[in-house]
Amino acid sequence: MEFTKGHGTGNDFVILPDPDGALDLTPALVAALCDRRRGLGGDGVLRVVRAAKHPDGAALAGEAEWFMDYWNSDGSFAEMCGNGARVFVRYLLEAGLAAPSGGTLPVATRAGLVRARVEGAEVAVEMRRPRLHHAATATLGGLTLTGAAVDVGNPHLVCALPAALDLAGLDLTRAPEIDTAVFPTGVNVEFTTPGGPVDGTDAHVLMRVHERGSAETLSCGTGACAVAAVALRDTGRDTGIVAVDVPGGRLTVTVTADACWLAGPAVLVATGTLTPDVMRP
Numbered sequence: 001m002e003f004t005k006g007h008g009t010g011n012d013f014v015i016l017p018d019p020d021g022a023l024d025l026t027p028a029l030v031a032a033l034c035d036r037r038r039g040l041g042g043d044g045v046l047r048v049v050r051a052a053k054h055p056d057g058a059a060l061a062g063e064a065e066w067f068m069d070y071w072n073s074d075g076s077f078a079e080m081c082g083n084g085a086r087v088f089v090r091y092l093l094e095a096g097l098a099a100p101s102g103g104t105l106p107v108a109t110r111a112g113l114v115r116a117r118v119e120g121a122e123v124a125v126e127m128r129r130p131r132l133h134h135a136a137t138a139t140l141g142g143l144t145l146t147g148a149a150v151d152v153g154n155p156h157l158v159c160a161l162p163a164a165l166d167l168a169g170l171d172l173t174r175a176p177e178i179d180t181a182v183f184p185t186g187v188n189v190e191f192t193t194p195g196g197p198v199d200g201t202d203a204h205v206l207m208r209v210h211e212r213g214s215a216e217t218l219s220c221g222t223g224a225c226a227v228a229a230v231a232l233r234d235t236g237r238d239t240g241i242v243a244v245d246v247p248g249g250r251l252t253v254t255v256t257a258d259a260c261w262l263a264g265p266a267v268l269v270a271t272g273t274l275t276p277d278v279m280r281p
Contacts (some may be wrong), residue, residue, distance in 0.1 A: 001276050004091055006268040008083035008123075010218030010248020013260050014042040015268075018069075021053035028074025032279035034073035034186065039279050043214045044081060045071040046088050048097070051108040066092060067108040072213025073106060080111035080153035082221020082262045086123040089116040090266040110218035111153030117261075124263035127222070128153055128227035139177040139188050141172065148191075148230050152260070155187045156226035167193045167206055172216040186212035187237060190223045192231075201252070202240035203231040207248065218248030225260045228253035 001023070004015040014033050016023060025047060034042045044196070049071035050059035057067030068088045070081045089105055092098040098105055104115040114247040115126040132150040138159055147159030157178065161167055176189045188211045195204035207227050228242035232255055244251045253263040 001274050003040065003272060003274050004095075004268055005042070005267065006087040006091060007248075007271040008086045008219060008221065009246055009251060009264050011083040011220065012042045012218075013044050013046045013084055013087055014040050015046045015048060015087070017048045017095065018098075019048070019050050019053070021049045023047065025069075025071070027071075028218050029075075029276060029279065031073065031075040031275075033276075035279070040274065042073060043217045044078070044146045045075050045086060045209070046084055046091070047071070048088065048091060048095075054200050057108040060113055062110040063077055063113055064106040066098065070109070070210070073215075074213045076213040077110065078213060079155055080109050080114075080127070080222055082127060082152075082223075082225060083219055083223070083264070083266075085109065085114050085116065085125045085127075086221065086262070086264065086266040087268075089118070089123050089125065089245040090268055094268060095117065109153075110225075119263070121265050122263050123259050123266040125221075127225060127260050127262060129258055129260050130225050130234060132229060134182075136179060140172075140191075141174075144192075149182070149187075149231075150226035150229060151195060152225045154222055155183055155185065156190060156223055157183070158190045158192060158226050158230045160192050160230075166204040167191060167208055170208060172208060172210045175212075175274065176210055188212055188220060188226075189224050190220070190227050192227055195243070198243040200241065201243045202237060203228070203235055204243045204245070205231045206245045214237070219246040221251065221262045221264075224251045225253050225262055228255055229260070
């Protein structure tokens with residue numbers, strides 16, 4: 001089985017080229033691939049398959065050739081992954097499987113069609129505009145925080161920390177407790193504090209995230225979009241540019257009247273051949 005390893009601001013993925021959807025990819029195998037001691041290690045798996053060859057992508061085959069079949073590191077599916085989409089596009093371009101047409105490249109995902117734009121070392125993807133919903137709570141180590149529920153094609157809960165609490169000091173080795181009646185399929189929980197002014201932006205936020213199905217990650221693209229939308233709302237804006245600093249680096253989120261652009265580095269670090277049989281349970 002051929003593979004490529006890549007990351008976007010430290011959010012890392014095992015990329016599996018499978019144009020015709022022939023791989024026997026199972027939750028157990030995905031979890032084994034993402035194991036950082038016995039496998040390749042990663043926050044998730046990106047299977048590169050033609051949209052027409054995958055049941056979840058077939059409806060978009062007329063608009064995009066490639067479908068991003070994204071799996072969390074525990075073997076569960078996710079509707080969307082912003083950093084994953086950016087790394088997926090970098091792979092398509094470097095593998096010679098696609099070229100931007102008219103300045104953008106369409107990719108099919110479980111959350112719908114996304115478009116990508118390549119800007120040197122950075123890849124930007126256009127996703128749906130975040131939708132802010134009701135308030136909800138997350139409990140972490142006895143601390144209960146109220147946050148904003150945000151839909152970015154997948155569910156998020158953005159919780160601002162009180163000024164007295166240190167973002168770096170949070171213990172995210174365990175998943176925050178959430179209301180399963182509000183989030184029946186789980187939720188990505190972002191914890192934030194404000195950052196100092198950044199030239200060319202309307203807001204600056206520091207963020208850590210516990211992703212459903214992957215635990216804490218160094219970055220979360222859709223989470224950055226959710227955080228940006230809340231930061232703009234809190235400054236009385238509907239649109240604008242937000243710098244979001246995650247443990248793995250900086251992402252720039254541009255929220256427009258009808259979309260959200262996520263920009264940042266996307267890097268491929270290795271390619272090779274793996275032997276899946278030794279990783280199967």
